[in-house]
Each structure stands twice: as structure tokens, then as C-alpha cells.
Amino acid sequence: xxPISEAAVFDALRHVQEPxxxxxxxxxxxxxxxxxxxxxxxxxxxxxxxxxxxxxxIEANAKRALEALGAQEVAITWNAMVRRAAPAGTTQLxxxxxxxIAVASGKGGVGKTTVAVNLAVSLAADGAxxxxxxADITGPNIPLMLGVEGRPSASSDNKITPLxxxxxxxxxxxxxxxxxxxxxxxxxLVGGAIQQFLRDVAxxxxxxxxxxxPPGTSDAQLTLAQAVPxxxxxxxxxxxxxxxxxxxxxxxxxxxxxxxxxxxxxxxSAFICPHCGEATEIFGRGGGEKFARDHGLEYxxxxxxxxxxxxxxxxxxxxxxxxxxxxxxxxxRLLARTVAARMSxxxxxxxxxxTIS
Numbered sequence: 576x577x578p579i580s581e582a583a584v585f586d587a588l589r590h591v592q593e594p595x596x597x598x599x600x601x602x603x604x605x606x607x608x609x610x611x612x613x614x615x616x617x618x619x620x621x622x623x624x625x626x627x628x629x630x631x632x633i634e635a636n637a638k639r640a641l642e643a644l645g646a647q648e649v650a651i652t653w654n655a656m657v658r659r660a661a662p663a664g665t666t667q668l669x670x671x672x673x674x675x676i677a678v679a680s681g682k683g684g685v686g687k688t689t690v691a692v693n694l695a696v697s698l699a700a701d702g703a704x705x706x707x708x709x710a711d712i713t714g715p716n717i718p719l720m721l722g723v724e725g726r727p728s729a730s731s732d733n734k735i736t737p738l739x740x741x742x743x744x745x746x747x748x749x750x751x752x753x754x755x756x757x758x759x760x761x762x763x764l765v766g767g768a769i770q771q772f773l774r775d776v777a778x779x780x781x782x783x784x785x786x787x788x789p790p791g792t793s794d795a796q797l798t799l800a801q802a803v804p805x806x807x808x809x810x811x812x813x814x815x816x817x818x819x820x821x822x823x824x825x826x827x828x829x830x831x832x833x834x835x836x837x838x839x840x841x842x843x844s845a846f847i848c849p850h851c852g853e854a855t856e857i858f859g860r861g862g863g864e865k866f867a868r869d870h871g872l873e874y875x876x877x878x879x880x881x882x883x884x885x886x887x888x889x890x891x892x893x894x895x896x897x898x899x900x901x902x903x904x905x906x907x908r909l910l911a912r913t914v915a916a917r918m919s920x921x922x923x924x925x926x927x928x929x930t931i932s
Contacts, residue, residue, distance in 0.1 A: 579645055581609050584616055587640040594629050595916045596923045600637070603923065607654070616641050617650040623922065624782075625655035625702035626915035657703060657782035658922035660806040668773055672706070672781045674806035674918055677799060677834070681821025683714075683790035686842035687811040689884060689894075690907070691787035692720045694809070697895045697911035699742035703782040706737065708772055709747035710799060711789040712765045713758045718749045722891015726750055727776075734777040741896050746776050762794035769798045783915075790821075792828040800832040806918050807837035809875065814841055814862035826870060837875070837917050839867040840910060844877030847902055854879070875913055876906045 589601045600606055607619040622630065638649045659673045678691035688711065695707040709717040718724065723740040727750055730736045737744040748758060748768060778784065789795050799805070808829050812822040829836050841863025845854040857880065867874040881903035884894045894904040
């Protein structure tokens, strides 16, 4: 049998595609530290996100390619290096944060914060370094939904140290005001608070910073989009027409601000009876999916009404962090991995092609 060479390993793996990115894993510089011992081949596979939804498919195809080469044992060590999906731009406000994701809606009460919290916790559970910024200054709910209490301290360089829960770094105006105290601020003060949270918080090295925006299209959204380069926005709606009318305005705003929209989430898509399993479409049927299709956007899924979401939100245990996860948690986990994959695609388009001779 002809000995297996490193060059032959790379040639074989050139036939293995990263399905989301549409290029082979060698060209994408995902294959590292190849070691060959007779018929045993070992290497490190560096994913573009730890939340890769197609990891199993990539692994199976890589092993199949090397077995065809004569390898009797293939050992793959997994690693991940999240790449920056948005251009660095001219600002150095958050140089160590690779991707900033805005979660937005046009209308309040559609579950935007629920999506933001579960997106952040899910990405962290998959191994990413994640932060969560509560930019809903006058209606901050993230501390309750995450079950995080306390007051952030000052770091050694006189920055605000965010609190942490479920592996997610969190900052909210709620940490700095007394419980029950209203925040009655005009727009410029709201924008100033968001800028301070971007500028003066010690976020550190993050793969993803999820920003929960308030409803509407005003100071908070403008401040964020103008202060930092956004990797993309996730739009949240319910199926009913009144929510779709407002989310269309949010879409138009992001287009005007040149912020890519990663897709649309339809929350409260149906109520699943816990006794008989029958689905009741309380807020209508398919509105979010039709909106995505009509505007050329990706439909990221329909999150059903699940009592576990409400129960968890009230006691600080997000749906995706619960021991016994319901139907909504399954959709929210898939949503997070899809969002991560879409940003990997955008990042890959900015990367130079690797040539190995």
C-alpha cells in the first residue's frame, strides 16, 4: 500500500465542502495540524462558528474522503474560530467584538427580548463567547429573564464589568436603578446610554454581541447603527397584520442604514395544546413566513406559544437553558445556529482564498 502523504490528505479533503459556505474545507483554511501515523490520520477541523449546524455532515464526508485514500482510522479534533462578518469600518469602539447582532421588531409585545435572550444563551451553550446588551433603556427586561441581579463593578481600567449568567456577559440600565423606578428619558439620553454601554463596558473578546433593541425606529436604532458596524439584524414579528405592518417599517429602516437583515422570526406562531398536541393559530397563520418570502428574506422559523417560555422568563431560566426543553426551545436552538451560519457565510466572502501547493 502506498504510504499516505500530507499532500494526499489535503487533496482528498479538497473534495469535502462546507455546505453553508459552498467551498471546500481546505480552501477555507479549516484543516489544521495534520498528523499521519501509518494508516491513521489525525487533524484539527477549525469551524467558522462553534454553533455550526452541519458539523456532523462535514465530519462524515471528511472521514469518507480519507478512508477512500486508505486511512483506517481518522481522528478529528474540533476547534472554532469565529470570523468577523461586518467590515471593521472606521470606528474602533469595540475592536475585540467580532460580530454585533441587532434583534429588532417594529412593535412591542412580540417577544423580541425572548428571542434575544435565547439567541445569546444558545450561542454561548455551543461554545461561543457572547455578550448581551439591553438597549431597551425604558423597558429593560433582560435581567429578569436571565435571573441576574446585582450591580456591575469597575474594572482595573475604570470600565464597567458586565455581570454574567449562562456564560453570557450582560449589561442593562436596570442594574443601575432601583427596582420599580421608571426611566423617563428623552431620546438623546437613551442614545447616550447606549453609547456608554458600547464605550465604557469591558466586553473583552467576544464572538457575538447580541443587542436587544426597543420597539420602533428611533434614537436607539440610529445610535447603534451609526456607532458600530453591525453584522446583521434579526427581525421578530407575530403572524398578525398589525405586527407585520410595524416590522416592515423596521426592515425599511435597516435598509436605509445599510444593515443586512439576517432573517425573520415568527414568534407565537401557534399554541400547541400540551394535552392533545393540537395547534391553534391564535394570532393568524403564516404571516411571518409570507412577509419573509415577499421581501426576499430568510424565514428563520416559527416559535410556538409554549408555557415553558413564560415560566422560564419569569424565574430567569431561558427556554434553551431548561432541563426539560419544550417545542419553542427546539426552534430557538435551531434559530441560533442558523444565524451563526449565515454570519459565517458573510465572513467567508471577505476572506482570501487559501492556496496550498
